[in-house]
Amino acid sequence: VALFVGAVLIFNTLSMTVSERVREIGLIRAAGATRRQIGWMVLAQAVLLGIAGSAVGLALGLLLAAFVSGFVGGAFGLRTVLQLSPTGWLTVIGVGLLVTVSAALEPAARATGIPPIEALRARGEPGIEGRARLRWLIVVAVVVAIVGILLWPRGPMGPGLVRPLSVYGLMLAATLLVPFVLRPLARIAGLPFALAARVEERLARGALRRDRSRTALTVGALVVGIGLVVAVSTVAIDARRAATDWLVGVFPGDELMTAITPVAIDESGPIPEIAAVDGVERVSPLASFGVAYRGLRLDAAAVN
Numbered sequence: 001v002a003l004f005v006g007a008v009l010i011f012n013t014l015s016m017t018v019s020e021r022v023r024e025i026g027l028i029r030a031a032g033a034t035r036r037q038i039g040w041m042v043l044a045q046a047v048l049l050g051i052a053g054s055a056v057g058l059a060l061g062l063l064l065a066a067f068v069s070g071f072v073g074g075a076f077g078l079r080t081v082l083q084l085s086p087t088g089w090l091t092v093i094g095v096g097l098l099v100t101v102s103a104a105l106e107p108a109a110r111a112t113g114i115p116p117i118e119a120l121r122a123r124g125e126p127g128i129e130g131r132a133r134l135r136w137l138i139v140v141a142v143v144v145a146i147v148g149i150l151l152w153p154r155g156p157m158g159p160g161l162v163r164p165l166s167v168y169g170l171m172l173a174a175t176l177l178v179p180f181v182l183r184p185l186a187r188i189a190g191l192p193f194a195l196a197a198r199v200e201e202r203l204a205r206g207a208l209r210r211d212r213s214r215t216a217l218t219v220g221a222l223v224v225g226i227g228l229v230v231a232v233s234t235v236a237i238d239a240r241r242a243a244t245d246w247l248v249g250v251f252p253g254d255e256l257m258t259a260i261t262p263v264a265i266d267e268s269g270p271i272p273e274i275a276a277v278d279g280v281e282r283v284s285p286l287a288s289f290g291v292a293y294r295g296l297r298l299d300a301a302a303v304n
Contacts, residue, residue, distance in 0.1 A: 001168060001231045003095070003144045005224050007103040008175065010049060011140060012221050014042060014107040022114055030116035039112040046104030047097065054096030058089070095147055102143045106136035141172045164231075171227040175220040182208065182215060251303060253284065265304075 018025070025038060062084070069080040145168060152161055178185075186208045193201040208215045248256055263269050265285040275283045284304050291300045 001164070001171070001228055003099050003148055004141060004168065004171065005221075005228050006053065006096075007099045007140050007144050008137075008221050008224050010046065010100050010103040011107070011137065012218065013049070014046060014104050015110075017045070018042065018107045018111045018114075025111055025114045026116050029114065035112040038114070039108045042108035042111050043101065043104055046100050046108070050097040050100030051093070053100070054093045057096070058092050061092075091151070095151070098147065099140075099144060103140050106139075137176065138172075141168075167227070167231060171224055174223050174227070178220045178223065182219070185219070186215075251286065 028038065029035075062082075065082055069082050145165070148168075149161065149165075186205050190201045190205050193204075244256075244258075247258070257274070263285075265271060265287055269285075271283050271285055274280060286301055286303055288299060288301045290297050292298075
């Protein structure tokens, strides 16, 4: 899902860039630039975006992983180690470049087809651009799906792959349907604004209809972004539910109480207060501590 979001955003950015620079590209062609040079110019922009995005994403990912690792270690008294092999670094950069370049091939090909005569016109032909984008977006989605399956932690044929692929297919279908439902969506979205600013609402709706390719790409990226938020929220809920089920199944008792920060098990903690509640027979705290085993420090837990 994250790879598809990145591909759609790259696809959106470069497609808009080509659409807005039709006249400039026509002038460059008129000055003597070849089709191949124009194509390499767009691909070079994509490679720079891929390298910069992969580097920034890798740095932010390491910071987030370090934060989560430290939080988990502090909350549960566990020793966490953050490791990333050189193969992982190369995989991140390689996948970032692969997805970026695959998303940039169609805008680059469309830029090579701009003739020098376009320097005399304000815009290109939106209908042809829209159909090309729609076809190529499917190709990009297939490439991203193949990369995602190969990188699946449990292997390409591992369990649990059907569900994310189903969500991925639903997001792709919603993105591809945007150009066909754009007109009614624009009318529905403009209803609240028509009550207070009718003239402005009609002008905005007309702009959406005139440049349907840009609007479809923008709305498609928004749909994918919302889908990513929902997917991450679902993963977080499932992870918390799985952790809770594991704790309930492992530790005895009628109730299990957890805290997001370490709680003292002496008299200063809430244990005496919980034990004083009517109906509570016994409170057994869970303590975590480090032990040495064969020269290594391991984390252990015990119930009183």
